[in-house]
Amino acid sequence: MSSKKRKPPKDDALEHAAKGMDKTNILEVKYINCIKGRGIFAKKKVQQGDFVVEYKGELIDSAEEERRRRVYSPRCSVFMYNFQWHEKTWCIDASREDQSFGRLVNDNVRPNCKMKKLIHDGKPHLFLFALRDIDAGEEISYDYGGTGWPWRKKASGKEAS
């Protein structure tokens, strides 16, 4: 058994945000198929509660988000993540291909991670934390929320469970 003390996951997340680093020692990008595209996979076991990855991008307000949604293609707007902060709607726009891992995490209705907001340098940041132990080789996922995602619909036209 390792005697190394586990860093509190929130501290770990904020340290990674400060350094602008992804956990390349435990995560990797893999191409899955032409429907799902790429995804993020665990290279090593992840413990329940651990910080996994930051959903990095540009922080914009709802007016700017609306403006961008009018001009973005659906392929780009799917990278926009909305959340509440100080009673207003904000958005992380991760549409820019910047080599970061968080933007490549796919949707799952039975996810192994959950998105949480933490404040770093006075600004909100979005981080995924493990909902359960994740084995090496498993795809990292979270529930995008909302309804109507085309990939959730089965050929029958019903929502996937």
Ligand SMILES: C[S@@+](CC[C@H](N)C(=O)[O-])C[C@H]1O[C@@H](n2cnc3c(N)ncnc32)[C@H](O)[C@@H]1O
């Ligand atoms: C935020 S991106 C995730 C990264 C993306 N897979 C890529 O390679 O750029 C969201 C897009 O990934 C795909 N996607 C995400 N979750 C999926 C799922 N569960 N099944 C199929 N496609 C999915 C859809 O094409 C969606 O528009």
